[in-house]
Amino acid sequence: MSSSVQSTGGVAGYRPERTLRLSVELRRQFKRRRTVGVFALMVALPLVLIAALQLGASEDAQSNSRLNLVDVATASGLNFTLFVLFATTSFFLVVVYALFFGDTVASEAQWGSLRYALATPVPRMRLLRQKWAAALVLSVAALVTVTVVALVAGGIAFGFADITTPIGISIGQGDGLLRLAGMVGYLAVHLLVVGTLAFWLSTVTDAPLAAVGGAVFTMFVFAILDQVEQLGSIRDFFPTAEEFAWTDLLQTPVDSADLYRGVIQSLVYAAVFTALSFRHFSRRDVTS
Amino acid sequence: MHHRPRSGARRGLAALTTALTAAVLLAVPVLGSPTARAQAAEDVGTEDATVPSGSGADAVELDTTTYVPASATAEDPAPAVVLAHGFGGSKQSVADDARDLAGRGYVVLTYSARGFGASTGQIGLDDPRYEVADLSTLLDVLAERDDVQLDAPGDPRVGVAGASYGGALALLGAAYDDRVDAIAPQITWNSLTTALFPSQAGPVDEATPAATPDTGDSGVFKRLWSGLFFGAGSVPTGDGLLASLTGGSTAAGDGLPQIDPGSLESADVEQALTCGRFRADVCAAYQQAASTGTLTPEIAAVLDRSSPAGVLDRITAPTLLLQGTQDSLFGLGQADANARGIAANGTPVKVVWYDGGHDASASESDTEDLRGLVAGWFDFHLRGQGEDPGTGFTFPVPTGVGAAVGSVQGGNQSETAADYPGLSGDAVQRTEVPLSGTTFPVVTPPGGNPAAITTVPGLGAVTAALGGTTVEIPGQFAVFGSEPLDTAVDVVGASTVTLTVSSPTGTATLFAKLYDVSADGARTLPSGLVAPLSLTGLSTDPTAPTEVEVTLPGIVHRFEAGHTMQVLVSSTDQAFAAPAEAGVYAVGLADGASLAAPSVSGTVQGESGATRWWVLLAVLVALGVAGVVVAKLWGARRRRQLSEVEPDGEDVPLRFSGVTKSYKDGFTAVRDLSFEVRRGQVLGLLGPNGAGKTTSLRMLMGLIRPTEGTISVFGHPATPGAPVLSRLGSFVEGTGLQPHLSGRDNLELYWAATGRPLADAHLDEAVEIAGLGTALDKRVRSYSQGMRQRVAIAQAMLGLPDLLVLDEPTNGLDPPQIHAMRQVLQDYAATGRTVIVSSHLLAEIEQTCSHVVVMAKGQKVAEGTVEEIIGTGGAVLLVVQGDPARAEQVLTGLGAAVERSDEGLVVELGDLTRAQAVSALVEARVGVDQVTPRRRLEDAFLSLVGES
Known part of the structure; x- marks a missing residue:
């Protein structure tokens, strides 16, 4: 029988603010194959792309008449990194964010471990906060991983040189790295939209697949609607809007108008979805 | 913001299609865009009317629509605006703009110019006798309206705006009719002669940024553009060819119009077929120009009549000049000349260059901005409202590439200077960039073919973007380059350079361009613009060539550091007429010649960019701090609430008082449940499946909120997340183990998540209870049901909780394990701790528990010691x-x-x-x-x- 009990009723040694620390949650996540798998994929993707670019060098580069970063992908490691980001923005990174955020609560519910965590007790708001933070750390880490691997592997394959834009303007390496950091930062914020949407769904459903799939599906629907010109400026308010605004960072001087709008809009979406998830989870009866 | 392409192609394609459309129609929708939203700030009514204008043979009927805002009444009349459309358009082309302006409280009159749309008559190219007189007629009509504000009887308070053809009408209207109070002409000409027969050679007043020499008596015919321009007007429109022959009186309705073939003059038929709706004199001038490619006095007379150049000194209405940087038809030089001419009178002039023009339509956001500028101009100058727009100069921030490639490059920020340089204040600043290059022989091929391809009308810079580079024919050009630039050079306006030219015939037609050459040799022609030179009186001796001052095209472009600026002079260009005779010119640089590149420094709009990012950061930090403070306050309040405790709490580890749980669908899982558990008891919760046992346990764990009643654990309310739950160990419905971890990892990670010291866990005792031996280090996935169950019970017993709650703990265990489990639980309670076990098996409860609560259908049926209840x-x-x-x-x-x-x-x-x-x-x-x-x-x- 524990002799010491706190005035709040908690047992001695229990402090709500020490429950489910970020390091513990990350340890839990990294014990999962899924997490390790995503990071392995993040490392593999740039390597696969390098191999593909080496194989198909220049032959079909012209077949795609779109103004495209692929045309200059092999100019330097930095260029290759930009190409990787360009290629992954609209699908791959979306899925990664949706996975890390959407899997959080729903998978615990599916295993049935959620109720034990809540009875520990990890206060509900804290549980969500920690899960959210862990998902963010994992997602951003994945984004940084793919960028760094692309940068290093691309540099080795194509040389450490300046950025060459499709119109033949070059940006020095130092400046280029700074801008690349800005792009990664922008993407990290913009992808929060899909992440937090998945997170909200994760608190609603007990099926991780539904949360992840639902968020990705929603993004795809908006991406398709985005192609409908008739919708006009309504499209500017889509969660997918300004998805590629980070390419503005290639300009000189940088026009940050779209970036700013993108950041604000993403933060608003993220805040709304996060608020919805907290609201729902705080009221919900946990029956799983 | 401009519309960000989700794929790189989109904007390029959109620009291409709109530009193509624009090229055909010439009715560039500068203000009107298909998706433009009408700012229906108020209700706008429309009135269609046909207004007769002119007299005699030139009498026409103009098709008009007036947009009247609800706010404009006889008691409170509003200023009026006349919107004139572009060449090839009609009153419909400006409907969106009209609705927008009307929404801002103006009575807006739109009409189809004579020869266009449903208006009758023939096109006179903004002839003061016809089109400009029509405008005066419309002002008379506006003056008659009681909802239009009057300056004097018959003199309405009115502004005129329009693009291209309509822009020239605004300028000419302001010159010829002094009732016009403010104008906003866009992408229009100063002199149609210099626009269609340009020659950018000769001295120029270098004070203004885009000053371009006046064409003397010769120029190079801009044949592609002219062809499109006249082609648009010569296609019979409206009621068709027959109508134009019969004076526009075709009978609508029954069958074919009645035409007596004998009544038609063959000359009329020919004129209708070749000239369409053009007036005969205009048509004749064009035909002459097209066939000879030279500027004759007859052609000049027609074009000059239609040009504001000669009458600018009459304009007293404040003028807002909007000109596009993507415009190979009416370049920046045309607006420059207009600005100089109008400002010379002391009339306020504001100049705005924007990223668009006849070659590329403006982005949606630019279009909105331009609308706002025009409305702001009229607000101040017609109504005296709003901020004084001033007489400044706004231009796009120079970027390394044309905005047509804006998908990856090219911003849309604009930069504003206090004045258009050279109008009243200082002359424009010009950077001298030294050039080098020897004298080249430049061949003119016979017939002017093959020709360099630089500009395609309506596409301009897009050509360069799609093809990567323009096409220059070897041997037909001379080239003079700078050293690679140490720092980037921003060019805002038309650069000048002095060349030497000699020609065996004494005349030469040349095309000068300013290329941006990147370090790897890729050449970009900014905005795809070309400066044609029609030179006469040249030296025939190559050793003593004539010096020629050349003004290069007016552009807004940044030449990046490391790039070179290259002046290229070629002998042919696809877009222009070239002399048919072959020849060889010698083109070189004048001694010590350098490129004088104009630049204007202003403040970048939206350069608050950096500031607003800081503001955003500050806001986020502030929100974060506020959040932390609120959380702390809330936490303190919650701790106070939690510290309220029932006095007998330590003796009654669990108390249900009148607990009911109903769901929204009306199902009641637990009804009015009350019972107490005392310290040291092993309480059995007995009931069939569905009796509400698990729901009760979930409520006690804070997973489900009771609808009514309270549950207290050690005297503290068992709300979700209540700290008192840390004294509880539970195993309810399912093990909750992570299948990919071993049993030991599960236990360790579970304990780590509680945040409590490892020493408190009593891990070894729990492991012993689980009794798994070495299997504890295998993945849970491989466990049998019984093994999982035991790990879960061990997990519940981690930290030796004062209250242990087990839901059906013996399910899935084999008899020896069940037996051992009973002993474990009884021993556990013997230490003064409390155990609650639920089961649907009477025997189970009988053998394990000291006390029992019997439940059925969510209600308590009986309660007491096992002896009392079981009756042994x-x-x-x-x-x-x-x-x-x-x-x-x-x-x-x-x-x-x-x-x-x-x-x-x-x-x-x-x-x-x-x-x-x-x-x-x-x-x-x-x-x-x-x-x-x-x-x-x-x-x-x-x-x-x-x-x-």
Whole structure:
């Protein structure tokens, strides 16, 4: 029988603010194959792309008449990194964010471990906060991983040189790295939209697949609607809007108008979805 | 913001298609865009009317639409705006703009110019006698309206705006009719002669940024553009060819119009077929120009008549000049000349260059901005409202590439200077960039073919973007480059350079361009613009060539550091007429010649960019701090609430008081449940499946909120996340183990998540209880149900909680394990801790628990010690062989109460032991088949189960 009990009723040694620390949650996540798998994929993707670019060098580069970063992908490691980001923005990174955020609560519910965590007790708001933070750390880490691997592997394959834009303007390496950091930062914020949407769904459903799939599906629907010109400026308010605004960072001087709008809009979406998830989870009866 | 392409192609494609459309129609929708939203700030009504104008043979009927805002009334008249459309358009082309302006409170008159749309008459190219006079007629109409504000009787307060053809009309209208109070002409010409027969050679006033030489008596015919321009007007429109022949009176409705072939003059027919709706003199001038490619006095007379250049000194209406940087038809030089001419009178002039023009339509955001500029101009100058737009100069921030490639490059910020340089203040600043290059022989091929391809009308810079580079024919050009630039050079306006040219014939037609050459040799022609040079009186001696001052095209472009600026002079260009004779010119640089590149420094709009990012950061930080403070306050309040405790809390580890849980669908899982558990008890929660046992346990764990009533754990309310739950260990419905981890990892990670010291966990004891041995280090995935169950129970017992809650703990265990589990639980309670076990098996509860609460259908049925409830002390069920009556007699004789039932005899033994009763029966020769404890509860319990 524990002799010491706190005035709040908690047992001695229990402090709500020490429950489910970020390091513990990350340890839990990294014990999962899924997490390790995503990071392995993040490392593999740039390597696969390098191999593909080496194989198909220049032959079909012209077949795609779109103004495209692929045309200059092999100019330097930095260029290759930009190409990787360009290629992954609209699908791959979306899925990664949706996975890390959407899997959080729903998978615990599916295993049935959620109720034990809540009875520990990890206060509900804290549980969500920690899960959210862990998902963010994992997602951003994945984004940084793919960028760094692309940068290093691309540099080795194509040389450490300046950025060459499709119109033949070059940006020095130092400046280029700074801008690349800005792009990664922008993407990290913009992808929060899909992440937090998945997170909200994760608190609603007990099926991780539904949360992840639902968020990705929603993004795809908006991406398709985005192609409908008739919708006009309504499209500017889509969660997918300004998805590629980070390419503005290639300009000189940088026009940050779209970036700013993108950041604000993403933060608003993220805040709304996060608020919805907290609201729902705080009221919900946990029956799983 | 401009519309960000989700794919790189989109904007390029959009620009291409709109530009193509624009090229055909020339009705560039500068202000109108297809998706433009009408700012319906108020209700706008429309009135269609046909207004007669002109007299005699030139009398026409103009098709007009007036947009009237609800705010404009006879009591409160509003200023008016006339919107004129572009060449090839009609009043419909400006409908969006009209609605927008009307929404801002103006009475807006739109009309189709004569020769266009449903208006009758012939095109006179903004002829002061016809089109400009029509404008005066429309001002008369506006003056008649009681909802239009008047400056004087017959003089409405009115502004005129329009693009291209309509822009020139605004300028000419302001010059010829002094009732016009403000104008906003866009992408229009100063002199149609210099626009269609440009020659950018000769001295120029270098004070203004885009000053371009006036064409003398010769120029190079801009044949592609002119062809499109006249082509748009010569296609019979409106009622068609027949109507134009019969004076526009075709009978609508029944069948073919009645035309007497004999009544038609053959000259009329020819004119209709070749000239369409053009006036004969305009048509003749074009035909002459197209066939000869030279500027004759007759052509010049027609074009000059239609040009504001000669009458700018009459303009007193404040003028907002909007000109596009993507415009190979009416370049920046045209606006420059207009600005100089109008400002010379002391009339306020504001100049705005934007990223668009006849070659590329402006982005949606630019379009909105331009609308706002025009409205702001009229607000101030017609209504005296709003901020003074001033007489400044706004231009796009120079970027390294044309905005047509804006998908990856090219911003849309604009930069504003206080004044258009050279109008009243200082002259424009010009950077001298030294050039080098030898004298080149430049060949003109016979017939001017093959020709360099630089500009395609309506596409301009897009050509360069799609093809990567323009096409220059080897041997046909001279090239003079700078050294690679140390720092980037921004060019805002038209650069000048002095060349030397000699020609065997004394004349030469050349095309000068300013290329941006990147370090790797890729050449970009900014905006795809070309400066044609029509040179006469040249030296025929290559050793003593004539010096020629050349003004290069007006552009807004940044030449990046490391790039070179290259002046290229070629002898041919696809877009222009070139002399048919072959020849060889010598083109070189004048001694010490350098490129004088104009630049304007202003403040970048939206350069607050950096500031607003800081503002955003500050806001986020502030929100974060506020959040932390609120959380702290809330936490303190919550701790105070949590510290309220029932006095007997330590003795009553669990108390349910009137707890009800109903769901929205009306189902009530638990109804008015009240019971207490005391310290050291092993309480059994007994009931059939669906009795509400698990729901009750979930409520006690804070997973489900009771609808009514309270649950207290050690005297503290068991709300979600209440710290008192840390004294609780639980195993409810499913193990909750992570299948990809080993049993040990599960236990360790679970404990780590509690944040409590590892020493408090008593991990070894828990592991011993689980009794898994080495299997504990295998993945849970490989465990049997029983193994998982034991790990989960061990997890519940981590930290030796004061209250242990187990839901159906023996499910899935085999008999020896069940036995061991019972012992574990009883030992656990013996330490003064409390255990709650739920089960649907009576025997289970009987053997494990000291106390029991029986539930059915969400309600408590009975409560007490196991002895009380199960009744082991008293009754037994006897099944005898032979005569039950005999047995009854024997037992009654010993003082027991006997009752017969279907199953046998129910005997209340009283003080009698079972052994005594059995031996008495055997002595009385009654065979005893069975003696079992008779559970009084069992009947009730079974019947409840049966019912449910």
